[in-house]
Amino acid sequence: MGRQLRVVHRTGYRYTGLVSASHNEARMTPRATREQFVQATRLDINPVAWTHTFTDYWGTSVTAFEVAEPHQRLDVVAVSTVEVGDRLAVGPGVEWAELAEDSFIDKHIEMLAISEHVDPGAELRRIATEAARDCARPAEAVAAIIGRIRERVAYVPGSTQVNTRAADVWEIQAGVCQDLVHLGLGALRSAGIPARYVSGYVMPSATPVVGEVRVGESHAWLQYWDGAWVGLDPTNDVAPGDFHVEVGVGRDYFDVPPLKGVYSGTESSDLFVEVEITVLG
Structure with a gap:
């Protein structure tokens, strides 16, 4: 029987000045695999953006989006409910x-x-x-x-x-x-x-209480x-195990950053990240 988890991932950029437009990619949607069933997922973006979702070469779900209006902050929130089953700990073996x-x-x-x-x-x-x-x-x-x-x-x-x-x-x-x-x-x-x-993502506690939100x-x-x-x-x-939620795979980190993009306007930006994980059952 699988472990049901709810993950809320908040991230985005604070810009030091006004940005006229930004083009971004988010890899924040859990993968559907034999060991992991995605029951529900959504991605909210503010300011409102044009979006296009696709699966990249490595098998990771990507949401590409464009914000065409001036903005000084970008907020991206992914909310997912996932059932995680037993994962393979030992392979069939290879010589x-x-x-x-x-x-x-x-x-x-x-x-x-x-x-x-x-x-x-x-x-x-x-x-x-x-x-x-x-x-x-x-x-x-x-x-x-x-x-x-x-x-x-x-x-x-x-x-x-x-x-x-x-x-x-x-x-x-x-x-x-x-x-x-x-x-x-x-x-x-x-x-x-x-x-x-x-x-x-990983649940930070080995003995979490069902229904209790934990900072992950x-x-x-x-x-x-x-x-x-x-x-x-x-x-x-x-x-x-069943406290690990898989999102992306690739050759290294640079194939799977949760959020990346380019913008026109101010010289610098500050990335913020917050993750909450709740065991639902």
């Missing part, structure tokens, strides 16, 4: 030989590519390569690699910026969920294991290929 086949690599090439955002640096690449050599199966290497990342890198809010590279996170030994995921992606891909970024947070975890996509939350050292 190293299969990961090395040309046809497999060609199929998963995008989730094997190491961009500058996820490049873990020489030391962690070496650790990943050694794990691939020493572990009998890819899933064992995943556990070993993520374990090394967690040993070295502490979760420290405010220690990095959105553009901080994975290699720099490894050096300063601190980061947030996005950084731990980027390190994991780069390291697993260095070992030849396809891995992808997952954005979403946007969150990130990863999925790696083990005969199927298997989730792993490096920040909390768990397999994502």
Whole structure:
């Protein structure tokens, strides 16, 4: 039986002056998957905007919108009710030989590519390569690699910026969920294991009261290929469960930002975010 959650995600921009127009994309609608049923969802935008909704290349729901009137603040509110069931914690299994086949690599090439955002640096690449050599199966290497990342890198809010590279996170030994995921992606891909970024939400309490609104947070975890996509939350050292709500997947954070856009007018803006999660049953 699934867990029913209500998520309210408020975000937007405060501009330092008047903006004549803005063009934006919101990725704030939970994905419909075998483990996650979206019962209801809506996206409210103020000022009123022209909108177009589509599913992007990676399978994430996107609402593109344009505000053509002058405004000094943009508010976007996503309200969703989701039923989350049991997620795959262990895959069917895959052998190293299969990961090395040309046809497999060609199929998963995008989730094997190491961009500058996820490049873990020489030391962690070496650790990943050694794990691939020493572990009998890819899933064992995943556990070993993520374990090394967690040993070295502490979760420290405010220690990095959105553009901080994975290699720099490894050096300063601190980061947030996005950084731990980027390190994991780069390291697993260095070992030849396809891995992808997952954005979403997580309930902050392991024992929430039904009907009680809790201040939640946007969150990130990863999925790696083990005969199927298997989730792993490096920040909390768990397999994502029924308190994780999946919104987007991609190669890294920059494929799935909740809100991004361009505007004409003032020189600067301030992004604000607030997430509330309620267990309904």
